[in-house]
Amino acid sequence: MNKITPGQYRYLIWIILLLLIPALFINLGLSLLITDEATRGVVSFEMIRSGNLMVPTIHGEHYYNKPPLYNWILLGFFNLFNQYSEFVLRLPAVLSLLLFGLVIFLTTRKELGARVAFLSSLLFISCGRVLFYDSMRGLIDLSFSMVVFLNFYLIYYFLSRKKYYSLFLVSYLLLSISFLMKGLPAVIFQGLTLLTAFAYFRSIKKLFHPSHLVGLLVFIIVVGGYYYVLWENSSDPEYFRRLVSESTKRTFIEHGIWTTVKHIFYYPFDQAIHLLPWSLFFLFLFRKSFYNKLRETKYLGYLALVFIVNIPVYWTSVGTHPRYVFMLYPILLILLLNYYSELSREDPFYKIIWKAFFILSGMALVGVTWYFLKHSISDSGRTLLIYCCTVVVALAVYYLMWKLRDIRLELLIILLLVVRIFFNLVVLPDRLTKGYEFEERKAVEEIYEITRGSELMLHPVTPVSIEFVYYISTARNEILRKEYGAFKAGTYYLFDDADPLREGEQKVMEYVSSWEERKMRLSIFVEDPEP
Numbered sequence: 001m002n003k004i005t006p007g008q009y010r011y012l013i014w015i016i017l018l019l020l021i022p023a024l025f026i027n028l029g030l031s032l033l034i035t036d037e038a039t040r041g042v043v044s045f046e047m048i049r050s051g052n053l054m055v056p057t058i059h060g061e062h063y064y065n066k067p068p069l070y071n072w073i074l075l076g077f078f079n080l081f082n083q084y085s086e087f088v089l090r091l092p093a094v095l096s097l098l099l100f101g102l103v104i105f106l107t108t109r110k111e112l113g114a115r116v117a118f119l120s121s122l123l124f125i126s127c128g129r130v131l132f133y134d135s136m137r138g139l140i141d142l143s144f145s146m147v148v149f150l151n152f153y154l155i156y157y158f159l160s161r162k163k164y165y166s167l168f169l170v171s172y173l174l175l176s177i178s179f180l181m182k183g184l185p186a187v188i189f190q191g192l193t194l195l196t197a198f199a200y201f202r203s204i205k206k207l208f209h210p211s212h213l214v215g216l217l218v219f220i221i222v223v224g225g226y227y228y229v230l231w232e233n234s235s236d237p238e239y240f241r242r243l244v245s246e247s248t249k250r251t252f253i254e255h256g257i258w259t260t261v262k263h264i265f266y267y268p269f270d271q272a273i274h275l276l277p278w279s280l281f282f283l284f285l286f287r288k289s290f291y292n293k294l295r296e297t298k299y300l301g302y303l304a305l306v307f308i309v310n311i312p313v314y315w316t317s318v319g320t321h322p323r324y325v326f327m328l329y330p331i332l333l334i335l336l337l338n339y340y341s342e343l344s345r346e347d348p349f350y351k352i353i354w355k356a357f358f359i360l361s362g363m364a365l366v367g368v369t370w371y372f373l374k375h376s377i378s379d380s381g382r383t384l385l386i387y388c389c390t391v392v393v394a395l396a397v398y399y400l401m402w403k404l405r406d407i408r409l410e411l412l413i414i415l416l417l418v419v420r421i422f423f424n425l426v427v428l429p430d431r432l433t434k435g436y437e438f439e440e441r442k443a444v445e446e447i448y449e450i451t452r453g454s455e456l457m458l459h460p461v462t463p464v465s466i467e468f469v470y471y472i473s474t475a476r477n478e479i480l481r482k483e484y485g486a487f488k489a490g491t492y493y494l495f496d497d498a499d500p501l502r503e504g505e506q507k508v509m510e511y512v513s514s515w516e517e518r519k520m521r522l523s524i525f526v527e528d529p530e531p
Contacts, residue, residue: 168214
């Protein structure tokens, strides 16, 4: 039994799509925020409280690192649900991931067929880094990468049809959107991709077509319009200096040549880990026939060149996160999957890869068992049921993978989604009550109860974590501002506990911050200090 009917395959597709719902949404809001999530959340919250959507702030002070578009999206969700929970904060990112998958499917189907398109989108969603980390976080990068990837495709689509006005208008509109999310990285992707595309189509002269000026005007009007309004609200040139510094701080300019060289060596191996299990397809990169295949299809050649010209920006930048190149992950997966889809089942590379897949699948099952035995014995009833269901489904899928060779990839995706559901139900609750982050979250609740109805301020040099700022600000429904003037009697203040007590200050409580594990204190002044 090696074949299934088209009707059975449609059922398989629906099973995968339905499994995505519990895999991506169960306990989405359970884990505590990380720094980048909290930063986006604080900026969006302060926009709501201040009523100023143009000027991003933290502590009511200008925040220069990112343009505001993703914050506008996030505050829209806050207003829609009328709450600031972790679930709502992460919902835009997860919806962006699903929309990204749809974009991958729709664009790839037009060029390479439905099955390659469907699997390409699922391989991206189910790669290790996305499925077991970034799909659980409320970060900007999935939304940004989706827009950039769509731009990659539409540049090809319009250029191959010689629709230059449509190309530049749509492309620069998408550039405007992506720029207002992350700033200059969007311009770098745009410039490199346009040069590559027009060179690939041997149409370099068309870069000087009048329609390019129209596209540039669209970008200037949209982005320039925002910065004009920003300048009217706050004429601070630091915004523009920070735009540049945010884009250069990870290069050799800051880290030096030797650190950069080491990063260049380790980077491919690091990305291979994040792309597991699909990075096993990297074996194809050592085959001449793989590169010959790229020359057979215009679209594949274009994708390969887009990947080649854009990846060095991050390959040579120390400290870049995998999420910075999520728009390039689908390209690599499409190229590899297209080659795999036409590979003979007797090909030695096919056999090697699937032996490795089976080993990794077995290791995943062993990992589930190890975690159950090591961490979850105390909750034996519920956890035992979840574990048994996971193992039964995983073994059934494992067996079908062995028997149904033509749909092995789809079955492996199902197995990964089942493991993610186990992760949601067992691992996330187990992690919740561990670490300084949890202790800090409890401190927020205590501080909220103590300071309810009173003013709470932050001493300017207090190293408070941004996660704390988000939780206490949203709990009190007010901006946590810094106190630069004289301390006032009856007002609560947050201090670094390493600082000595001041005249008239009475310590109320202390806690350990998740930021560098520094000890903090909450104090109140019982009388106005001497000036």
